Amino acid sequence: MKTMVTLGEILIELNALTSGPLRNVNYFEKHVAGSEANYCVAFVMTGNKCVYLGRVGNDEFGKNAVEWLRGKGVIVDKIKIDPNPTGIFFIQRDYPIPLHSESIYYRKGSAGSKLSPEDIEEDLVREADLVHSTGITLAISSSAKDTVFKAFSLNRERSFDTNIRLKLWSPDEARRNIIELFKEYPLKFLITDVDDASILVGRSDPDEAVRLLREYADVIVMKQGPRGASVYYDGGKYFAHGYSVPVVDVVGAGDALGGTFLSLVMSGYPLDKALDYAIVSSTLNVMIRGDQENLPSLQDIEAFLREMNK
Ligand code: KDG
Structure with missing residues (x-):
């Protein structure tokens, strides 16, 4: 079994039960989310161990987050309790763009943003075996950013998902901070997508973008939405196609893919097979509300592939 340590902010997600602008939505469904927590659960679901480093508030949502993650098998005993409230966000779905989910945050000054190097x-x-974080954690506060830098200074086995959230910082700030991290601490695994890559290196063609990102990472996963994803390594490339399924909410799909991919590669799967399996994880993820409830075990991924390849 391999152990991954992740650093980030756990958020409580309030997902609209109906499509449309939030002003007209009356019912919401509560889920535990936050990119790094999603990665952790995907990693654990496929047979490995994950330790979560972060802070939650001394409140009902903080208790909810810790109990839920513990129930999923994540190691939660390093999570600190902070006097500030646990951050939350709402998801507005299908409006004004069909099949699009918009995240609306209430997280400024939250417990999670107080993550600090002393944690x-x-x-x-x-x-x-692996240390993982994301662009979200670099963006939420300077102490959280310092914490990622410190963690990456302690271990060369580093993984990073760019996860650029333009509600948290400008494209320019994102580029400056992320590239600063990459220059100081090159990665083993970089997980990104075409939108983020174009912010980072000004190219939206995946091959072109990877050519410019290669100096920062040994293995690069380029997510391409419903089309699928590619993995680039040592001059090689493998594309795994997506599956067409009914889409309910796409939030968390990238984390599902990334967390499952990292877990399987760390378990010794070849990169192409790990990506084929990881695509199943993101496919199942978009079929429901919530980021973690549909994260599959290996057995479930194999059942999916057996059925699809009949
Ligand atoms: O990738 C999914 C995340 O975006 C979601 O869980 C919330 O962490 C979150 C964020 O900061 O957007």
Whole structure:
């Protein structure tokens, strides 16, 4: 079993039960979310261990998050309780763009954003098989950013999902901060998509963007939405196609793909097979509301593939 340490902010998601502008939505469904927490659960679901480093508030949502993640098998005993409230966000779906989900955050000054370098237990991070974080954590506060830099200084096995959220920072700030991290701490795994890559290196063609990102990472996964995703390595490339399914909410699909991919590669799967399996995880993820409830086990991924390949 491999151990990944993730650093980030756990958020409570309030997902609209009906499509349309939130002013007209009366009912919401509550889920535990946050990109790194999603990665952690995907990693655990496929047979590995994940330790979560972060802060939650001393409130009902903080308790909810910790209990839920513990129930999923995530190691939660390093999560700190902070006097500020647990961050939340709402999801507005299908309006004004069909099949699009918009995240509306209430997280400024939240417990999660108070993540600080002193929250890091150095030996734990040094001894992990992989350390993972995202652009969201770089964006939420300067202390959270410093925490990612510190964690990455302690372990060379680094993974990063760009996850650029333009409600948290400008394209320019995102580019400056993310590239600063990459230059100081090159990665083993970079997980990104065409929109983020074009912010980072000004190219929306995946091959072109990867050519410019290659100096920062050994393995690059380029997510291409419903089309599928590609993995680039040592001059090679493999494309895994997506599946056409009824889409309910796409939030969290990229984390599902990334978390499952990392877990399987760390377990020794070849990159192409890991990506084929990871696409199943993101496919199942878009079929429901919530980021973590449909994250599949290996057995379930294989059942899906058996049926689809009949
Ligand atoms: O990738 C899914 C995340 O975007 C969602 O869970 C909320 O972490 C979140 C964020 O900051 O957008």
